Amino acid sequence: MHNPLEKRTKAEVAAEKLEEAIVDCLIEPGSVMTETEISEFLNLGRTPVREALMKLANENLVRLSRAGVVIPELNPITMLKLLEPRSLIENLCIDKAIDRMNEADKREVEKVIMTLTQLDAEDRNGFMDVLRQMHHILAQSSKNEFILASIKTTQALSRRFWCYYATAKDQAYCTDLYIRQMNALLLSDKDTALNASAELISYLQDFTKAQLEAFKSTN
Numbered sequence: 001m002h003n004p005l006e007k008r009t010k011a012e013v014a015a016e017k018l019e020e021a022i023v024d025c026l027i028e029p030g031s032v033m034t035e036t037e038i039s040e041f042l043n044l045g046r047t048p049v050r051e052a053l054m055k056l057a058n059e060n061l062v063r064l065s066r067a068g069v070v071i072p073e074l075n076p077i078t079m080l081k082l083l084e085p086r087s088l089i090e091n092l093c094i095d096k097a098i099d100r101m102n103e104a105d106k107r108e109v110e111k112v113i114m115t116l117t118q119l120d121a122e123d124r125n126g127f128m129d130v131l132r133q134m135h136h137i138l139a140q141s142s143k144n145e146f147i148l149a150s151i152k153t154t155q156a157l158s159r160r161f162w163c164y165y166a167t168a169k170d171q172a173y174c175t176d177l178y179i180r181q182m183n184a185l186l187l188s189d190k191d192t193a194l195n196a197s198a199e200l201i202s203y204l205q206d207f208t209k210a211q212l213e214a215f216k217s218t219n
Helices: 010-023 035-042 046-058 076-100 103-118 124-141 145-165 168-186 190-217
Strands: 063-065 068-070
Touching: 010 035, 010 046, 010 124, 010 145, 035 046, 035 068, 046 063, 076 124, 076 145, 076 168, 076 190, 103 124, 103 168, 124 145, 124 168, 145 190, 168 190
Parallel strands: none
Antiparallel strands: 063 068
16 A cells, blocks of 8 residues: 555655744744755755745745745734634634544544643644644545645644744643634534634734734834
């Protein structure tokens, strides 16, 4: 039996590795890099890296300019705008996921719940990993490739902002919300799942506005 990972192209591997580095803030927001520097960072050739950069530019994770590859700054105003479509897309995703989720999807959700339950509030890397898994499982469960593509973009940008600014207290609060939401998915309880999502978006809006006020006070 073939491993699906074996079918990925080098460009897909480059895009995934670079996206993770950007979202997890391993590359400092606002950095400007050359293709060569990125190739060396990823230990991959320039051709797949170039293809990966084109893909990530379409997802607003990088900007390509004459100066080089720009890793966008973290802008609270941009994030507040992003939360508007994220709320609508996430609601649609939850609605369809509950309607179309199969037993294999539920087993993956159960794994996520277990991981979240055991996660330490100080473990930012672990939290980032489980967020990535959770958003992918949720989108896959919707059985709609357009929802999957939309979720991937909005969630990646949101996770990057979160990774940079969130505290252990923020993480603990949102972990409880995600556990509530995931348990509701298993029970096909749309109202509870959607309410948890609405509470999360409201929290993230307040969280982002706090970063905006902090930014204004230092400029």
